Amino acid sequence: MWFDKIMEDCKEALIISKKNKGIFIPIFIQLGFSFFLGILIAIIVIVSIIGTFRVNFGSFNTWQSFVSILPVAIGFVIIISLIAIIFNALLEVGSISLYKAAVEGIKPTSKHFFQGIKNYFLKVFGGSMFLGIVGLILSPIIFALLILYTVIIGVLTAGWGMTFLSTILLVFFLPWPIIVVLDNISPIKAIGKSFVFGKKNFLALFIVLLAYTLLTRYLVSGLGIFVAAFGGWFLVGVLATYIKVVVILFYKRESETVVYK
Amino acid sequence: MEKIYLIFDYFKKAFHINQANKKIYRPQIALIIVKTLILIVCGLTIYSYIGNNRFSDYNANNWFGFIIYSVLVIALLLIILGIISVLVESGLYNMYKMCVINNEIKPGDFKEGIRKYFFKFLLGDILIALAWIIIFIPYIIVGTITLTIGLAVIPIAINILLTMWKVSIVINDNDLIKAFKDSFSFAKKNFIPLTVLQMIHWAFVKGTYSSSTGTSYVSNAGNYYSSFNNKTFGTDYNLNPPSIETVVKTAKIVCAILIPIVSIANIVALIMNMIFEVFFTLVIFITYIEKFEKAEKKNTMEVESHVV
Numbered sequence: 001m002w003f004d005k006i007m008e009d010c011k012e013a014l015i016i017s018k019k020n021k022g023i024f025i026p027i028f029i030q031l032g033f034s035f036f037l038g039i040l041i042a043i044i045v046i047v048s049i050i051g052t053f054r055v056n057f058g059s060f061n062t063w064q065s066f067v068s069i070l071p072v073a074i075g076f077v078i079i080i081s082l083i084a085i086i087f088n089a090l091l092e093v094g095s096i097s098l099y100k101a102a103v104e105g106i107k108p109t110s111k112h113f114f115q116g117i118k119n120y121f122l123k124v125f126g127g128s129m130f131l132g133i134v135g136l137i138l139s140p141i142i143f144a145l146l147i148l149y150t151v152i153i154g155v156l157t158a159g160w161g162m163t164f165l166s167t168i169l170l171v172f173f174l175p176w177p178i179i180v181v182l183d184n185i186s187p188i189k190a191i192g193k194s195f196v197f198g199k200k201n202f203l204a205l206f207i208v209l210l211a212y213t214l215l216t217r218y219l220v221s222g223l224g225i226f227v228a229a230f231g232g233w234f235l236v237g238v239l240a241t242y243i244k245v246v247v248i249l250f251y252k253r254e255s256e257t258v259v260y261k
Numbered sequence: 262m263e264k265i266y267l268i269f270d271y272f273k274k275a276f277h278i279n280q281a282n283k284k285i286y287r288p289q290i291a292l293i294i295v296k297t298l299i300l301i302v303c304g305l306t307i308y309s310y311i312g313n314n315r316f317s318d319y320n321a322n323n324w325f326g327f328i329i330y331s332v333l334v335i336a337l338l339l340i341i342l343g344i345i346s347v348l349v350e351s352g353l354y355n356m357y358k359m360c361v362i363n364n365e366i367k368p369g370d371f372k373e374g375i376r377k378y379f380f381k382f383l384l385g386d387i388l389i390a391l392a393w394i395i396i397f398i399p400y401i402i403v404g405t406i407t408l409t410i411g412l413a414v415i416p417i418a419i420n421i422l423l424t425m426w427k428v429s430i431v432i433n434d435n436d437l438i439k440a441f442k443d444s445f446s447f448a449k450k451n452f453i454p455l456t457v458l459q460m461i462h463w464a465f466v467k468g469t470y471s472s473s474t475g476t477s478y479v480s481n482a483g484n485y486y487s488s489f490n491n492k493t494f495g496t497d498y499n500l501n502p503p504s505i506e507t508v509v510k511t512a513k514i515v516c517a518i519l520i521p522i523v524s525i526a527n528i529v530a531l532i533m534n535m536i537f538e539v540f541f542t543l544v545i546f547i548t549y550i551e552k553f554e555k556a557e558k559k560n561t562m563e564v565e566s567h568v569v
Contacts, residue, residue: 155487160530218467222413
């Protein structure tokens with residue numbers, strides 16, 4: 001039965017995680033990058049504000065003056081987003097290669113991490129860009145639907161509708177980079193296969209990813225402000241790593257039944 | 262760590278027991294209906310109260326009496342709801358026991374549970390509430406000194422220590438003191454796996470009442486509405502202040518809109534809470550019976566005891 005299978009994989013993932021502590025190293029790389037990106041954004045924002053005010057101080061009272069800095073602001077957001085996508089893709093493929101090695105009973109090392117980046121970075125980066133561009137094009141529709149969904153379903157389901165929506169998105173979109181690394185296929189094919197995998201094993205993936213979503217929320221908000229501020233990143237990172245190992249194990253178990261043409 | 266692996270086996274068992282015994286939801290559904298009816302009645306009372314003569318009679322001289330009256334009514338309602346909840350819980354716990362031990366529920370199990378465990382559960386809950394009142398000030402002090410870590414960790418630790426007292430009463434027919442001792446000793450022996458299990462449990466159950474619940478959505482909507490009203494009728498736009506009739510009319514409309522929305526959101530939240538609570542209580546029963554011991558180890562111990 002589906003519940004027994006996913007519970008077996010959860011147990012197996014815990015055993016693997018305990019044996020291979022190295023799979024958690026990318027959490028610290030992620031923290032370092034977030035720290036770096038945060039400082040970079042802060043410096044750029046402060047420098048631009050000071051620069052703009054030194055040049056145009058006093059004339060910043062009309063909407064035209066704000067419109068004039070809009071292209072620079074949009075350009076800035078695009079560059080930062082691009083850096084974030086590149087780094088996340090690098091970290092994602094490197095990490096999944098580490099998890100793959102651990103699942104296959106090989107001791108994960110930095111060699112696996114860099115080999116993963118070398119082999120799959122372009123595919124996952126391409127896939128992320130594709131999804132990002134599609135999301136950007138459809139953003140007005142998505143935004144309108146999201147507002148409608150939040151107002152109607154979100155309120156009437158006491159917030160569960162929002163939690164379920166984010167979990168459903170995870171069910172269909174979380175596995176595709178894993179599929180790229182495990183099956184070495186193109187990102188478009190992996191996204192398609194990810195949908196088939198999500199659809200065929202919806203309940204199992206939904207339960208486990210709902211647990212992940214709720215636990216992440218609880219660990220960050222339920223353990224106090226201090227733990228959330230200083231240890232939240234680590235707890236969330238450990239959970240994210242663990243859940244990806246679970247999805248890898250489950251995909252390996254079910255991969256033969258996932259057919260995408 | 263090996264004890265933590267067993268949690269997933271208990272999840273599997275609880276899932277199958279849950280699947281085979283759907284009747285276990287009946288008392289909770291009845292409780293949801295009662296809670297919703299109380300909510301609707303309260304809403305309708307407020308609705309009919311707004312704008313009538315008794316309401317407009319309240320002024321600065323007797324507002325204190327009005328507040329006292331409202332607080333007493335709310336307190337009485339909460340006490341009644343609390344007693345009904347303990348009543349349902351005591352019946353339910355007997356049903357859980359039957360599910361886990363016999364894998365079936367008989368028609369009289371719920372009533373039997375109320376008869377056997379209601380007063381013990383009620384007394385235990387009152388004692389815990391009193392203990393919280395006594396330790397409240399030290400708790401706040403410790404919580405503040407430890408930079409809010411204590412505020413979160415102390416209730417978690419206490420709740421983990423108290424996880425098994427009701428189960429101990431139901432399974433072993435223990436008295437209250439023995440049940441508390443049993444719960445403490447179980448938690449001390451299995452603190453880490455029990456903490457992991459309870460963290461998962463609370464993540465699901467408290468997710469219902471977290472910051473993203475419908476209640477907050479509704480109150481946000483209310484805030485938005487009131488800020489809209491402030492902008493529309495307030496001094497920002499240099500309009501005249503609204504008349505009493507306008508305020509009453511607006512309050513009635515808001516109330517009429519909120520009653521069905523809050524009722525539906527409340528039903529959904531309670532149903533979600535019920536599903537997860539039933540599942541995790543079954544897991545806790547199984548955990549108490551299996552005591553985080555591996556099946557092979559338990560079998561060996563049983564064989565050894567037979568030999569002796």
